[in-house]
Amino acid sequence: MAINYVDSINKLEDMTNVVSLDEKDASHVEFIIEQSWIQVANGSLAERINFSHKYWTTHKIKEFILACRDNVIYNSLFRWNIIDFVIKENRVVSMISFSKEYGHSTMKRGGLNQQEENEFINEYTEESMFKRSLLLYRMIQSISDEKLSDNFIMFLKELANGDALITSTLASELLCRNANVTVPKKIVVSGHEKIEESRKSDNKALKNIKMMFEDRIDVYSYNFFEIVHPAYARQCVALAYYLNKYIGAEAGDEIRCIDVGTGPGIPLIMMLEMLPNLKVQAIEPSEAAFEYLRENIKGDRRVNCEKIDFLEMQVENRVPVIMSTGASHHFNTYFFFQKCWNVLEQNGILLVADEFISPFKDCNDRKNNLILHHLSYLLPILFEATERTTVALLSDEKLLIEWFRNYIPIAIFYAYTKQVDKSSYICRNLLKLAHSLSLPSQVSDPLVAFYRLQLLELEALVAGLDYEVEQKTYPERFCKMAKSAGFSMIDHSRVYNTIGEDQFDAGTHVFVFKKNDIFGESEL
Numbered sequence: 001m002a003i004n005y006v007d008s009i010n011k012l013e014d015m016t017n018v019v020s021l022d023e024k025d026a027s028h029v030e031f032i033i034e035q036s037w038i039q040v041a042n043g044s045l046a047e048r049i050n051f052s053h054k055y056w057t058t059h060k061i062k063e064f065i066l067a068c069r070d071n072v073i074y075n076s077l078f079r080w081n082i083i084d085f086v087i088k089e090n091r092v093v094s095m096i097s098f099s100k101e102y103g104h105s106t107m108k109r110g111g112l113n114q115q116e117e118n119e120f121i122n123e124y125t126e127e128s129m130f131k132r133s134l135l136l137y138r139m140i141q142s143i144s145d146e147k148l149s150d151n152f153i154m155f156l157k158e159l160a161n162g163d164a165l166i167t168s169t170l171a172s173e174l175l176c177r178n179a180n181v182t183v184p185k186k187i188v189v190s191g192h193e194k195i196e197e198s199r200k201s202d203n204k205a206l207k208n209i210k211m212m213f214e215d216r217i218d219v220y221s222y223n224f225f226e227i228v229h230p231a232y233a234r235q236c237v238a239l240a241y242y243l244n245k246y247i248g249a250e251a252g253d254e255i256r257c258i259d260v261g262t263g264p265g266i267p268l269i270m271m272l273e274m275l276p277n278l279k280v281q282a283i284e285p286s287e288a289a290f291e292y293l294r295e296n297i298k299g300d301r302r303v304n305c306e307k308i309d310f311l312e313m314q315v316e317n318r319v320p321v322i323m324s325t326g327a328s329h330h331f332n333t334y335f336f337f338q339k340c341w342n343v344l345e346q347n348g349i350l351l352v353a354d355e356f357i358s359p360f361k362d363c364n365d366r367k368n369n370l371i372l373h374h375l376s377y378l379l380p381i382l383f384e385a386t387e388r389t390t391v392a393l394l395s396d397e398k399l400l401i402e403w404f405r406n407y408i409p410i411a412i413f414y415a416y417t418k419q420v421d422k423s424s425y426i427c428r429n430l431l432k433l434a435h436s437l438s439l440p441s442q443v444s445d446p447l448v449a450f451y452r453l454q455l456l457e458l459e460a461l462v463a464g465l466d467y468e469v470e471q472k473t474y475p476e477r478f479c480k481m482a483k484s485a486g487f488s489m490i491d492h493s494r495v496y497n498t499i500g501e502d503q504f505d506a507g508t509h510v511f512v513f514k515k516n517d518i519f520g521e522s523e524l
Contacts, residue, residue, distance in 0.1 A: 228449050
């Protein structure tokens with residue numbers, strides 16, 4: 001069955017822009033690669049070159065192209081800001097190149113010098129968990145992917161192996177950005193025991209929900225692998241920063257808040273590590289996610305978990321704060337804002353961290369922007385398996401890595417060139433391929449965690465194409481809905497960039513809204 005899906009994707013092989021290597025030497029090919037990369041550097045969203053040879057196998061062509069590529073990099077006095085993939089297809093070898101500008105709006109060339117690293121370590125050890133997280137956040141946001149010193153890498157690895165989930169995750173992301181593939185301790189030490197998931201169709205709390213999160217997304221994998229999603233911890237730091245800025249959350253007084261769409265609870269745990277004085281009512285309608293939430297939060301008296309649809313819940317007392325991480329696009333978003341307005345106290349604060357796509361005007365536009373957004377998270381983490389890693393991997397894990405490294409770059413190339421039907425076709429068939437694999441609960445190597453995350457991202461993408469569970473909008477539209485429901489935006493950060501360079505383009509955003517009392521009080 002898997003072979004059929006592979007064949008289906010390979011039928012889309014692009015035979016345009018083919019460069020024959022029959023009479024070309026390495027210097028000629030290096031020149032062609034340089035020209036392609038200059039095109040990308042100067043503004044082309046993606047460039048693709050197909051190489052062929054009359055007698056060579058695709059394996060030999062790929063080895064030759066990789067050698068030429070390496071020469072271009074090593075012989076340059078300057079740094080190429082390019083992500084590229086060399087992919088074997090049926091008859092040709094494709095080189096697909098993209099700009100390496102995902103995730104960060106401001107970067108400092110060259111990383112930190114030794115004095116700056118020492119100052120960072122000294123400051124870090126003296127601060128609270130909230131301020132430690134903020135230090136790591138700012139470092140990730142500001143430095144480039146230059147190599148860090150061995151001493152600083154060792155310091156970050158100690159943090160990644162630490163018990164605090166927020167700093168473990170931030171340190172892991174910083175290491176990954178510097179070519180040290182690392183996962184948080186939660187993934188390394190977790191037993192990954194799957195909670196038995198039960199669904200009760202007669203559950204009154206879920207009576208109006210046609211499609212549940214677990215119908216399209218593997219909640220078990222989400223609980224363990226979503227943590228390596230780019231900027232996953234950073235959005236929590238931004239939320240904590242704004243909570244402290246507008247509520248004084250680090251001051252020590254208890255702060256009552258509702259967390260909407262808590263899911264398995266990983267972001268909430270991070271928030272509680274940074275701001276331990278939160279008193280949270282965690283709302284989650286999904287049966288499967290709620291079971292993981294109860295297990296993850298077990299014993300924490302600061303959290304009261306309730307399995308109910310937020311739009312249907314009854315609230316006896318209004319709260320000063322509502323927060324939501326990655327959940328606003330699972331609701332009717334306009335209804336979500338109206339409910340938040342009803343539940344918040346006068347001048348209450350609503351904080352939303354979520355993913356947003358680029359503006360769209362029709363269904364085709366939305367699908368194309370959705371594909372570009374989701375796959376842009378994946379490009380920087382399509383890590384190549386080393387020889388050492390490959391030995392430890394199971395056969396199906398090797399296939400997962402091979403398929404994603406082959407087909408994700410092609411899918412995003414088609415999206416960039418407005419061939420949305422081809423791109424969505426690859427995404428759907430790649431998901432079928434991945435679902436045909438038998439993947440164990442415990443990964444054989446930390447590298448595989450990133451590909452399990454990519455499978456989750458692909459599930460979300462395809463659900464979004466079908467407009468089931470995943471119903472993303474764009475930032476400007478989101479703010480208009482908030483305004484029409486009685487909110488003013490008072491702060492905003494684009495934590496991670498996927499598509500576009502402006503602050504309101506696609507990516508992970510954190511918004512802060514204040515309740516306007518222009519409608520008068522209403523019934524809860």
